Structures are given as structure tokens and as C-alpha cells.
Amino acid sequence: MMPPKYADDDVTLTGEVPEPSTDPALVHHLADAVETAVGWAREADQLVAGDLTALDVAGAAYLVDYCKTARTHLAAVEQALANRIVAIDQAHRDRLPMTVPGLGVVEVRRSADRKAWEHDQLGAEVVRRHLAAAGGELPDPFDVARQVLAAAAPSYWRTGVLKALGIDPGDYCTTTPGRRTVQITTPTKGPGQ
Known part of the structure; x- marks a missing residue:
């Protein structure tokens, strides 16, 4: 089953933004799942740097399909988490930008769609x-x-x-607000890296 798509419109606020979950197990479980996925992705990255001649077309195709599925699921998780940050920013304008220790500056930006x-x-x-x-x-x-x-x-x-x-x-040109994106600037990397 494919994960749901999270459109920018899903972030529109109709009331108060829910406060963070009081169930720390949920947060820790999500963090563990994402950290595990990143760990396996790094290991796979190292493996593909080696000799792949043992893979035939079918084997490589299955792995490509698995990678696309994993990317789709991780993209849905990333979008859900970014939507949460955007919702908090819309409800509490005084919270962002924010420096997160060990990570960098978190802020919500809006692009502009230019046409005509x-x-x-x-x-x-x-x-x-x-x-x-x-x-x-x-x-x-x-x-x-x-x-x-x-x-x-x-x-x-x-x-x-x-x-x-x-x-x-x-x-x-005509300009309309674009979608919101979350940008994290770390001390060692610039925006979008």
C-alpha cells in the first residue's frame, strides 16, 4: 500500500494547532524508524559502490522498485513532518526561525510562482x-x-x-504564492544541501 500524499493545502489551519503529543513513545518510535531507514540507506550506498556484476536485470529491477517505494514512503514522512512545522509556524509566528541545537536554523519559506x-x-x-x-x-x-x-x-x-x-x-508577470518549504541551514552546510 502506498503512503498518502500530503499536499500543501492539507496544512490550512481551521483552529488551534494540536500541542505536541504527550506520548513520548510515539516520538521515539518515529525517530527510531527514520534513523533505521537512514542507516540502511547509508549501508546500501556503500554496497552499490562495490561490484554489482552479480546482479542480473531482474534483480536490479526489483531493487530499483524497492528503492522507489522506500523513497516514496520517506518522502511522505518528510512531508508530514514539514507540514507539522508549517502548521506550527502559521499558528505561532513568533516561534520561527529557530535554532535547533546540533542541527541548525529551522525556518519556513514561501516560494513565488511566476507566470504570464x-x-x-x-x-x-x-x-x-x-x-x-x-x-x-x-x-x-x-x-x-x-x-x-x-x-x-x-x-x-x-x-x-x-x-x-x-x-x-x-x-x-503575474505572481502567486508558491508552496511552503522547510529549510534547515546547518553550520557545515548551506541551504538545500
């Missing part, structure tokens, strides 16, 4: 900004094309490049 770009107007603005930066002198047309391509991608624009030019991406 006004490509012609935004492309012209990128060219105007580069011309202004060049003191009004006409640069090589191929340089202009490279500058526009540095800011654009096939279906979206690179917002970091636009912001560096002083262009607000929201002025050239």
Missing part, C-alpha cells in the same frame, strides 16, 4: 538597463543578445539577474 511573463517588454527593459550601464554607447549586438539570454530562459526569467539590474520581476 511579458517577454517583449521585459527583454526591452533588460536591453535599456545594459545600454544605460554602458553610458549610452551602442554595444555589439551579439553582446546585447548574450545579455538578454543571460536573463531569460525558455519559459521563465532568471529573477536573480533581473534583480541585479534593479528590475522587479513582479512588474512583468
Whole structure:
């Protein structure tokens, strides 16, 4: 049986967020299950670094299927736990960001979904900004094309490049709130690593 999917909409609060469970056995059992899964995954990672020539197609296929199933279950657990953090953040805005000893800073962020770009107007603005930066002198047309391509991608624009030019991406597209994600920044790793 496949685990349930946890959509971001499932986190919408209709009342108070339940306080943490008073049953410490539940928390310890969940922690043990996740730690065991991570331990076995690390061991499997070391094993696949060795000689896999003994595996035939069927054996490898079964293991690939098991890995996909494990990843699906762990993703559902991760999403449920992240949803809990998001629910706490929505109910108690003063709790996050929070430094968790031995882990790092925990915070909830929201991405932005950008659609319906006004490509012609935004492309012209990128060219105007580069011309202004060049003191009004006409640069090589191929340089202009490279500058526009540095800011654009096939279906979206690179917002970091636009912001560096002083262009607000929201002025050239419709923007709606994206899904919430939980980011943990540890002292030894940066965000998302």
C-alpha cells in the first residue's frame, strides 16, 4: 500500500494547532524508524559502490522498485513532518526561525510562482538597463543578445539577474504564492544541501 500524499493545502489551519503529543513513545518510535531507514540507506550506498556484476536485470529491477517505494514512503514522512512545522509556524509566528541545537536554523519559506511573463517588454527593459550601464554607447549586438539570454530562459526569467539590474520581476508577470518549504541551514552546510 502506498503512503498518502500530503499536499500543501492539507496544512490550512481551521483552529488551534494540536500541542505536541504527550506520548513520548510515539516520538521515539518515529525517530527510531527514520534513523533505521537512514542507516540502511547509508549501508546500501556503500554496497552499490562495490561490484554489482552479480546482479542480473531482474534483480536490479526489483531493487530499483524497492528503492522507489522506500523513497516514496520517506518522502511522505518528510512531508508530514514539514507540514507539522508549517502548521506550527502559521499558528505561532513568533516561534520561527529557530535554532535547533546540533542541527541548525529551522525556518519556513514561501516560494513565488511566476507566470504570464511579458517577454517583449521585459527583454526591452533588460536591453535599456545594459545600454544605460554602458553610458549610452551602442554595444555589439551579439553582446546585447548574450545579455538578454543571460536573463531569460525558455519559459521563465532568471529573477536573480533581473534583480541585479534593479528590475522587479513582479512588474512583468503575474505572481502567486508558491508552496511552503522547510529549510534547515546547518553550520557545515548551506541551504538545500
